[in-house]
Amino acid sequence: MNIASKPLAQRMTVIGIGLIGGSLARAARAAGLCNEIVGAGRSADHLQRAVDLGVIDRYETDLAKAVAGADLVLLAVPLGAMKAVFEGIKGHLDADAVVTDAGSAKASVVEDAVEVFGALPPNLVPGHPIAGTENSGVEASFAELFQGRRVILTPTERTDERATDVVRKLWEGAGAQVTLMDVRHHDEVLAATSHLPHVLAYTLVDTLARMGERDEIFQYAAGGFRDFTRIASSDPVMWRDICLANHDALLAIVERYQEDLDALAKAIRGSDSERILEIFTRAKQARDRYCNG
Amino acid sequence: MNIASKPLAQRMTVIGIGLIGGSLARAARAAGLCNEIVGAGRSADHLQRAVDLGVIDRYETDLAKAVAGADLVLLAVPLGAMKAVFEGIKGHLDADAVVTDAGSAKASVVEDAVEVFGALPPNLVPGHPIAGTENSGVEASFAELFQGRRVILTPTERTDERATDVVRKLWEGAGAQVTLMDVRHHDEVLAATSHLPHVLAYTLVDTLARMGERDEIFQYAAGGFRDFTRIASSDPVMWRDICLANHDALLAIVERYQEDLDALAKAIRGSDSERILEIFTRAKQARDRYCNG
Numbered sequence: 001m002n003i004a005s006k007p008l009a010q011r012m013t014v015i016g017i018g019l020i021g022g023s024l025a026r027a028a029r030a031a032g033l034c035n036e037i038v039g040a041g042r043s044a045d046h047l048q049r050a051v052d053l054g055v056i057d058r059y060e061t062d063l064a065k066a067v068a069g070a071d072l073v074l075l076a077v078p079l080g081a082m083k084a085v086f087e088g089i090k091g092h093l094d095a096d097a098v099v100t101d102a103g104s105a106k107a108s109v110v111e112d113a114v115e116v117f118g119a120l121p122p123n124l125v126p127g128h129p130i131a132g133t134e135n136s137g138v139e140a141s142f143a144e145l146f147q148g149r150r151v152i153l154t155p156t157e158r159t160d161e162r163a164t165d166v167v168r169k170l171w172e173g174a175g176a177q178v179t180l181m182d183v184r185h186h187d188e189v190l191a192a193t194s195h196l197p198h199v200l201a202y203t204l205v206d207t208l209a210r211m212g213e214r215d216e217i218f219q220y221a222a223g224g225f226r227d228f229t230r231i232a233s234s235d236p237v238m239w240r241d242i243c244l245a246n247h248d249a250l251l252a253i254v255e256r257y258q259e260d261l262d263a264l265a266k267a268i269r270g271s272d273s274e275r276i277l278e279i280f281t282r283a284k285q286a287r288d289r290y291c292n293g
Numbered sequence: 294m295n296i297a298s299k300p301l302a303q304r305m306t307v308i309g310i311g312l313i314g315g316s317l318a319r320a321a322r323a324a325g326l327c328n329e330i331v332g333a334g335r336s337a338d339h340l341q342r343a344v345d346l347g348v349i350d351r352y353e354t355d356l357a358k359a360v361a362g363a364d365l366v367l368l369a370v371p372l373g374a375m376k377a378v379f380e381g382i383k384g385h386l387d388a389d390a391v392v393t394d395a396g397s398a399k400a401s402v403v404e405d406a407v408e409v410f411g412a413l414p415p416n417l418v419p420g421h422p423i424a425g426t427e428n429s430g431v432e433a434s435f436a437e438l439f440q441g442r443r444v445i446l447t448p449t450e451r452t453d454e455r456a457t458d459v460v461r462k463l464w465e466g467a468g469a470q471v472t473l474m475d476v477r478h479h480d481e482v483l484a485a486t487s488h489l490p491h492v493l494a495y496t497l498v499d500t501l502a503r504m505g506e507r508d509e510i511f512q513y514a515a516g517g518f519r520d521f522t523r524i525a526s527s528d529p530v531m532w533r534d535i536c537l538a539n540h541d542a543l544l545a546i547v548e549r550y551q552e553d554l555d556a557l558a559k560a561i562r563g564s565d566s567e568r569i570l571e572i573f574t575r576a577k578q579a580r581d582r583y584c585n586g
Contacts, residue, residue: 130513192501207553208485218583219443219583220423221486224427225490231521235577236574261492262551268536268547276537279499286501291522
C-alpha cells in the first residue's frame with residue numbers, strides 16, 4: 001500500500017449509531033477513509049442491526065473496549081449523554097487517538113470534557129455537522145447525508161492542529177465543507193438558524209394539538225403548514241438536550257424573537273398597514289436572497 | 294349538445310389572474326367547465342400575458358364590461374381589493390350570475406359585500422381554496438393546483454342553495470374536496486393553521502435579517518430552516534391583507550402562541566427537562582399523526 005492510498009484511520013469507533021453516526025460510518029466506508037469501523041452504544045440489538053445493514057464492521061457495548069486501539073473516535077450521541085461517554089472512554093483511549101463529536105451545541109461539550117478530563121484534551125476537536133433530517137435512527141442513515149453540507153469545527157487554543165486536520169479530512173471525505181469557528185459564536189449562530197426554529201415549530205404544533213378542535217384543525221393544514229412544522233417531527237430527546245445545553249444563546253434569541261413578534265402583533269392590532277408590509281417585504285427579500293426554493 | 298355535457302357556465306369571469314385565479318381558469322378549461330373564460334384586472338400587459346399563456350380567452354380592464362354576460366364570477370384578488378371589486382361589479386352583474394371569491398379570510402369579505410350591496414347577495418358564495426405555493430403570479434399557475442386540496446365555502450342563511458351548488462361543482466371540477474363551514478369558524482381554523490405560521494415565519498426571517506451578522510448567519514441555515522421559512526417567501530401584500538382582514542382571530546391565536554412560547558422559554562430557563570420533553574413529544578406525536586412527511 002502506498003502513501004497516497006493510506007486511509008485516514010486504521011480503526012474508527014463511532015459511539016452512537018443513529019442518523020448522524022450511521023451516515024458518517026456509511027460515508028467513511030464508501031470513501032475508504034478507514035479500514036475498520038467499530039460501533040458502540042447501549043443496545044446490542046440496535047448495534048447488531050447496524051452490522052446487518054453493513055453500516056459498521058462490529059460493535060461493543062462497553063465503551064472502554066470500543067475505543068481501545070482506535071485512532072479516530074466520533075461521539076454521535078445526544079448532548080445529554082456526552083459527559084457520560086467522556087467518562088466511559090477516559091483512560092482507555094490510545095495516546096494519539098483523535099476524538100471528535102457531532103453535538104449541535106459546542107460550549108456544553110467543551111464544559112463536559114473539561115469537567116471529565118480536567119482540561120480540554122488537545123486531541124479532542126469539537127465539531128458539528130449541519131445536516132440531518134426529521135427522521136432518526138440507523139435505518140434513516142445514508143452515506144450522502146453530508147454531501148455539500150457544512151461542518152463547523154470549534155477547536156480551541158489548546159487543540160492540536162494535527163487533530164483538527166484529521167477531523168477536517170474525515171468530514172471532507174464524507175463530502176462536507178468544513179469551517180472553523182469560535183465555540184461561543186457557533187452556539188449563537190446555531191441558536192438563531194436551527195434551535196430557535198425548532199422551538200417555534202414544536203410550540204406551534206403543541207399549541208394546536210391542545211386545542212379542543214384539533215382533529216378538525218389539522219385537517220385544514222395545507223402544504224405550507226406541513227413544511228413549516230416538518231422539524232417538529234424531530235427526535236424530542238435530542239432537541240430537549242440541545243435546548244438545555246445551549247440555553248444561554250437560545251434564550252437570548254428567543255427573547256429577541258418575542259419582541260419582534262410583539263411588535264408585529266401590535267402593528268396588526270393597530271391596523272398599521274405600512275409597518276406590516278415593511279416587515280413581510282424585508283423577510284421575503286432576505287429569504288429569497290439567502291435560500292433557494 | 295346533450296344535458297350531460299352541458300358546461301357549468303357559459304361564460305366565467307375571473308377577476309385577478311394570479312396564482313389562484315390563473316390556476317382555477319386553467320383547471321376549468323381542462324375540465325371543460327365553461328365555454329368562455331374572461332380575465333379581468335388592472336394591468337392590460339399582465340392580462341395579455343395570461344391570454345398568450347392560454348389561461349384566459351380574452352380580457353377586460355373595466356370590471357363592468359368584464360362581468361357583463363357572465364353566469365359565473367370568481368374574485369381572486371387580495372382581500373384588501375375585495376371591496377373595490379364589489380363596487381366595480383355592482384349593478385353590472387346578470388340577474389342569475391353566481392359570484393364567489395377565493396379570499397383567505399371570510400368575515401371581512403362578507404362585511405365588505407354587506408357594505409357595498411346593503412346585504413349579502415343571495416348569489417354570492419364566500420369561498421376559500423386551501424391551496425397555494427410561495428410563488429405568485431400567472432406564470433406560477435397550473436391546472437393541478439387544487440387536485441385533492443380542500444376548499445371551504447361559507448354560505449350564510451341568506452345564500453341561495455343553487456348558487457352554493459354551482460360553486461361547489463366549480464371547485465370539485467377542479468379536483469378539490471369541498472366543505473361547508475361557518476364564516477367565523479373558518480376564520481379561526483385558518484388563523485391557527487395558516488395565518489399564524491406565516492406570521493411566525495415572516496418574523497423569524499426578519500429577526501435574523503436585522504442581525505448584524507446576517508450574511509454569515511444565513512450561510513449556516515440548513516434544510517430545516519429552508520422548509521420552516523418557505524412560507525416567508527409568500528406575497529407580502531397578500532399576507533398583509535390577510536393579517537388586517539382576519540385580525541381578531543389571528544391576534545387571539547398569536548396571544549395563545551405567545552403564552553405557550555413563554556412557558557417553554559421558562560422551562561428552558563429553569564432546566565425543566567421533563568416539561569420540555571413533554572411539549573416536544575406531544576408536538577411530534579401530533580405532527581406524525583396528522584401530517585405525512
